[in-house]
Every structure is written in C-alpha cells, then in structure tokens.
Amino acid sequence: MTDKKEFWRWKEYRWHDETMDWKNADIISTGVDIGSVSSQAVILVDGKLYAFSNQRTGSDSPESANQAINWAMENTGMTLDDIHYSVGTGYGRVNVPFADKAITEIACHARGGNFMYGPSVRTILDMGGQDCKAIRCDEKGKVEAFLMNDKCAAGTGRGMEVFADLLSVPIEEVGELSLSVEEEPEPVSSTCVVFAKSEASALLREGWPKHKVLAAYCAAMAHRIVTLLERIDVQRDFAITGGIAKNSGVVKRLEKELGLEALKSTYDSQIAGALGGALFARALETKRRKS
C-alpha cells in the first residue's frame, strides 16, 4: 500500500534575522503560543522581531513548547538562559515550562495584531485551529471587548483541514480553488464539521465538483463568523489573524459579507498570539526591572 497523502498537513517552518546581533541586547523576550492545532514561538530582541517558529502542536503541551522555542533558537547560538522573560499563551499556556507568566490569547492577539497591522486596527478576528475569537481593541492594542466561541470546532482551521482531506485538496490551495467557482453555491447548512462533512459527501455524490463544495463550505464558515461578530460591533480597521487568514476563500467571502476589507500584513498571520506574548514579556520585564 502506498502512503496516503496528508492533504491537511501545512508547512511547518522557522525564520530568524541573520543580520541582527542579539548578544548586546538589553531585553530578549519571547512569547510561546500553544494552540490546539499549531504552536508558535516568537523571539523579540529589544522589541524587534528576531526569530520565530511555527509547527503543529503535539499531544504533549510542555514538549510542544520546548520544541517550538528550541526550533526558533536553532542556529542562533541563543539558549533559554539568554531569554529574560517568557510569556505562554494559547490553550496550553499554563503548560509552558519555561514561561514566567501565562496570558490569555485574547490579550496577546490584540497586542500582536496591533504590532502587525499598525495602530489603526480596531477589530481583530482570530481564526484559530479550534476556536474563533473576535476582539475589539484601542490604538495601543489594549482589549476593549472580546468574544470567544470555543464550544466546537465549527468554522475553524481544524474543520478546514477535515475538508481538505475529504476532497484531497492540499490545505494551502483550498482558498483559491473555492474562489474559482463561476457562481456562488448555496452555503452548506451546517458548519458543524461532522454534519458539514456528511452534507459535503452527499453533494459530491450528486456530482458537485470539488471547488463548488469548497465554496459552499467556505461561505458557510464566513457566514457563521459574521453572526458571531455582530455581538462586538465591528469597527474599522479590521484584521484577521490565525491560520484561516491564509485562506482567501474564507477571507474574501467574509470581506464581502461584512462590507469591509481586511488589512494585509507582511508578517505571518499565525504568529500574532506568540508575538503579542513576546511584546507583553518585554513590557513585564521592563516593569520588573523598575520595581
């Protein structure tokens, strides 16, 4: 039997700024975001992005945290002892062994989003692996209102992974492919992953092509998020963080339904939480030194 291709599997990667010298830095701070599906570590040197890693979360949160930070530090010569302050965030935030403090991903995404998209951001939608958070923040990235839907995996990255696998479409290509439909199909009636999957199977049997099924699912996901956003009063500017921000099929439909365009960033949307954690770590280290 040949190996089954894992269509849901997205690329794990790391990056560091080779031009930067961290050895004379005043404050080295890190944020580690242990999500339900993916984990990120971000290292800031005096408030500037120095390195990050992005990988899947394993079954063991402390181990995932160690792996994430070690991968981010790879080939940099940096060790855990060089880091002044670490913040853990995400689902597994209390399980980050080297963290000085755990902060919720809500606060971290607001802070990270503010850094990534600039101070004009007022509404941040974090579309994660197993939950979805809507956050309104001020020009400093302080949270003004938030709403989280963590009851089920409907309308989240994990649901999209299931669909990629069902239709044998690599996860990175789902968005573009779903946009190639000539006419928007009716959204699937449920975003519950289990129900939507059986509905999609029925549609395939009826002869629907893959891109049409994906369009119906992306549209259903976008619609569910819009109804969630109603509660927190979406204000401009609007930005999306998390893995689903990379899925143009959901983003475009969301923008259309909201009548708002999401800001673009040169940063990876998945690191927002860890980046916010690292920014808090820097602020907390500064506070600690003063006291």
Next chain:
Amino acid sequence: MIANYGYKNGSGDFFIAIDTDKCDGCGDCVSACPNNVFVVGEDPNDPLRDEPVAMVGEEHRKKLKYTCAPCKPDRDRSALACVAACKPLAISHSW
C-alpha cells in the same frame, strides 16, 4: 473592556458580559450566584491591570445555558441574582 463569556450555538446566544471598567473586583457576584459561576482574580485578558476582576469560571463557559437555567424560569422571573448583586452594574446576560 467588555468581556463576553459563553458561546453561540444553534439554539441561541448564551453570553454573560462583564464590563471590566465598571467591575471593582468586590466579589458580590461570587456569593450571590447559586451555581458559583463567578470567580474573582487577576484579569487574564489584561496583564497590566493591578486590580482584581470578576469573570465566569472556566468550567461554566461552555454550558451557561444549562448552568443559568434555574435562575431563568419561563414565567414569574425575578431579577437575576448576579445582576442584582452587582452594585457597579457591570454584569449583563445576552439571553
């Protein structure tokens, strides 16, 4: 900050909203709630805030519809204990 705890599902919106700018962390809601929904502690969503704040306990966030049901009979409903106990008027329910 308006902290919305709870969820939305097929049967409706079930959120308890706490205005953390109004909340002074007094803890009156903690003792008023018959089902121990509230806890007071360090604000996990605002790490730079020094004052304690009320929030909905982690274990109740996914089942508020059921946890709060005893206080929400179909008829002859009196004021919700948590809402009535909160002097700064920081608590509201979405349903």
